Amino acid sequence: MSMLSRYFQLEQEIKTIRKKMQDLEESPQFQKEKEFLDKLRELMNEYDKSPGEIIAALAPDSSPEPSSSKTRRKRKLKVYKNPETGEIVETRGGNQKTLKAWKEQYGSETVDSWLIEEK
Template identity: 75%
Template sequence: MSILARYFQLENEAQELRRKMQTLEDTPEFKREKEFIDKLRRLMDEYNKTNGEVISALAPESSIENTESKRRRKRKLKVYRNPETGEVVETRGGNQKTLKAWKEQYGAETVDSWLIEEK
């Protein structure tokens, strides 16, 4: 498809979207919600409040849940012991230098079998 043909196709799609938006904007439900949001924004500006502050004021329990769920849980500490050298590696992730070297040398499956403790 040529660039010009693609351009005209996108132009037609944009016109169709504008028509759908206009139809939606003409509904009473949309007008009512739009009026509510506009009034709420003016009120927030008047009192210098952010979205988060308003949500916390209206539903304090949900704002606590949101902050707790956003935190990532701490990874478990894994302890590996190389049976040939007796060397011990403690890591919370698979990106540890010595562990990566072992996996290259002995293979990931073998090194995973060396896991002696998981805290």
């Protein structure tokens, strides 16, 4: 696709999105919600309150607490490169098929030395 045709396509998408936004802004439900939000912001400014304080006041049990043991952190991505074949393997764990085969063939220490990047 040429740059010019891509430009015209994006221009058409912009027009479509603007039309959808205009229709949304004209809907009574949107008007009502926007009015509520505007009044709520005015009230928050008047009493010098933040959104977090409002949430804590309205729903004290729903305060966000850091989950300590419920979620595991994501493992680091390790990138190995076989110097003989040039093949690259990206993995987050040691249970990757190709990596296992390499470790059987060349030994664990040798394959571990092929680590080129850890993200």
